[in-house]
Amino acid sequence: MGAALASEVPDTTLFRKAMGGFAAGVTVVTTALDGRLSGTTVSAFSSLSMDPPLVLACLKRGSRTLSAVREAGVFCVNILAADQGELAYAFAKSGCDERFALAALEPGASAAPVLAGCVAAVECELHAAHDGGDHEILVGRVVSVRIDESKPPLVYVRGQFLKS
Template sequence: MDDRQFRNAMGKFATGVTVVATEVDGNVYGMTANAFMSVSLQPKLVVISVAEKAQMLKKIKQSGTFSVNILAAEQKELSMIFAGQLKEHRDVEFEHLGKIPVIPGAIAQITCEVSVAHVEGDHTLFIGKVTNIQLEDGEPLIYYSGKYRKLENDD
């Protein structure tokens, strides 16, 4: 199988869209990610996957903390900014939950301390111990087969 076939197959799994954020020396850094999942309830753990070539890898290692912000359906532009899909500069406002930066309006803000990091293939998996959660009402932004989507209500 070639790389394109593998990517196309992985794209058939519909996911939510997150922005992972961290802060180093007073500067906030973020990246769009859909490689996120819960790991454990006791203790509360999540995992994110960061490419070895991503600048976020070094930043998360430096800070030892990160947030996972599950984006609302109307936050597509934020996803595009942090995925590098928009070339013109846009300022993004962050809030803090505890001392960790989060995206205002995200339907879930999850802050974490890095518990352990595992290098697997061309990515590092960061296991994060959840330190705080804030939830908002709203519909999630969905990503499927290379396109942004919204949930359709069957009610």
């Protein structure tokens, strides 16, 4: 590597910086429990299996949304469009209920809210939850998918959203 910074046992800052170079899409993972909506911004999301259709999302321990998903057993991964950066920041504030007022909601396959204006919404039933250090790895079995290919996706890299 050229002008490289390296360390054998990566310190947190270097590890964070290295991972920041991995450009990622941005999602809002939502759920509903007894009528109360929860949601949080998540970039640690990936498809996992085609047959059966599975996805995974990593939520940090202590996340209110994580507890709500575990109890509700359903969640929706709303894949944000390039013009939804504000929504991403709003949903990164823990326990802020007003954030759902920022987006119109669409009816979905389960109680988990589907946010309007996203490039895709992937609705899931909770299939498994695995240990992931200070995060938990939620595996969702996909029950419904919708897409809107008219807009580019939001991309997060090196601590900021890519200008489109």
